[in-house]
Amino acid sequence: xxxSVVILAGEASGDLYGADLAQTLKTRLPEVEIxxxxxxRMAEAGVHLVADSRAWGAIGVVESLKVAPKVVWAFQRVKxxxxxxxxxxxxxxxxxxxNVPLCRWAKRWGLRVLYYIPPGSWRRDRQGADLPQCTDWIxxxxxxxxxxxxxxxxxxxxxxxxxxRLARPSVEKEVFCERLGLDPYRPVIALLPGSRRHEVRAxxxxxxxxADSIYSVMPEAQFVISVAPHLDPDWIHILWADGSRQWxxxxxxxxxxxxxxxxxxxxxxxxxxxxxxxxNTPMVIVYRGDWLMNLEYRLRRRRLQLRWIGLxxxxxxxxxxxxxxxxxxxxxxxxxxxIKLLRDEATRAAQLQAFAEIxxxxxxxxxxxxxxxxxxxxxxxxx
Numbered sequence: 001x002x003x004s005v006v007i008l009a010g011e012a013s014g015d016l017y018g019a020d021l022a023q024t025l026k027t028r029l030p031e032v033e034i035x036x037x038x039x040x041r042m043a044e045a046g047v048h049l050v051a052d053s054r055a056w057g058a059i060g061v062v063e064s065l066k067v068a069p070k071v072v073w074a075f076q077r078v079k080x081x082x083x084x085x086x087x088x089x090x091x092x093x094x095x096x097x098x099n100v101p102l103c104r105w106a107k108r109w110g111l112r113v114l115y116y117i118p119p120g121s122w123r124r125d126r127q128g129a130d131l132p133q134c135t136d137w138i139x140x141x142x143x144x145x146x147x148x149x150x151x152x153x154x155x156x157x158x159x160x161x162x163x164x165r166l167a168r169p170s171v172e173k174e175v176f177c178e179r180l181g182l183d184p185y186r187p188v189i190a191l192l193p194g195s196r197r198h199e200v201r202a203x204x205x206x207x208x209x210x211a212d213s214i215y216s217v218m219p220e221a222q223f224v225i226s227v228a229p230h231l232d233p234d235w236i237h238i239l240w241a242d243g244s245r246q247w248x249x250x251x252x253x254x255x256x257x258x259x260x261x262x263x264x265x266x267x268x269x270x271x272x273x274x275x276x277x278x279x280n281t282p283m284v285i286v287y288r289g290d291w292l293m294n295l296e297y298r299l300r301r302r303r304l305q306l307r308w309i310g311l312x313x314x315x316x317x318x319x320x321x322x323x324x325x326x327x328x329x330x331x332x333x334x335x336x337x338x339i340k341l342l343r344d345e346a347t348r349a350a351q352l353q354a355f356a357e358i359x360x361x362x363x364x365x366x367x368x369x370x371x372x373x374x375x376x377x378x379x380x381x382x383x
Contacts, residue, residue, distance in 0.1 A: 007036035010095030012195040013271035019045035103134035121145040159371040160363035169260035194268035195228035208243025209331040285310035320354040
C-alpha cells in the first residue's frame, strides 16, 4: 500500500509553504501520495486538494464570520477524508483555528501529526497550550518557540524559516522594470494591499490616494501594486480608480521580484512584511478595515496587549518598521512615513540593520536540518 501525507494550509502563506514541501516530497519520495487543503500553489505542485482554501482568508471576528460556513463545511469534509484514508502523516501549517481542532480529532483516531510552523510561533512569552497534546512532532522557525514547546513536553524542533530559502528575485532589476514599463533609475515604491479580499478592498483606494500625494512632492516616483494570484487585476484597477486617476502597473508575478527591486514598500500586515525584510526592502506596515473591524480592533487591542502587529517588530520585539493601523493610516501619515524612508538614509540604514538580525533569528547561518527533512524522517519512521 502506498504511503500518503495530508498537508493542511488555510492561508496564502501556508499554501506557499505547503507547495514547497510537496515539491520536495515528490522529488525525494515520489511514491508518496500527497493530499491537502490549500490553494493554487499547492494544486500546481501536484497536491490533490480535498478542499480549496483560497476564499477563507479573514482577520478578526467580523470577517471570520463571513467565511465560517465554508470553513465548517471543509472541516467536516476533511475529517471524513482522514477517517476513510488514514494517511501516514498529517502536516498542518499555521491556521490554528482550523488546524488545531482537526489535530485534536486526528490524535483521538490515532493519526500521526507533525505541525509545521505552529500558530503564534513568533510569541516569546507563550505557545499554544494544547499543541503538545495534539501533535507527535512540531517544527517551528523560531528558537524560542522550540524551547517553550519542549518545556511544555512537546517533541519540538527548530528549523530555518522556509522564506530564507524561498524569498529570492528571479530576474534582474532592468528586466523587471522593462516588463512593467518602469525607469530603473527612478524610485520604485511597492504597494502590497494583502491577499484577503476585504484587505484589498479597504487598502487599494487608500494606496491610490497615497500615490497621488507622493506624486505631488516627488513626481519622479513610480508605483507598482501587487496582485495576489487568486485576485483579478481588473478588480484592483476599479478599486484604485476610487482614489486616483493615475494609472498604476499591477504585478501578478512573483512578489519577491517587486520587493527586491523596490526602493521602499507599503505593506499590509502579514507574511509579506517578513518577505520584505528578508529582501532588504525598507517598509511601512499598514492595516485598515471597515468601521466594524476598526471597532473590533479598538476593543480587543488592549485585552490582547498588542503592541505590534508586523512580523519584523514582533520578532525583534522593538520598533523596526513604522506601523499605521486603522484611523492612524491616513494618506497624509503614510505619505510622510514613505518619504522619510526614501530620503532619510539613517532611517533606511536602521531598518536594514534590523533585517540582518531577523535573518539570524530565523536560523540563517545555523547548522539546522530543514523542516522538510523532519517530515521525510517522520514518514520513514526515523524521527
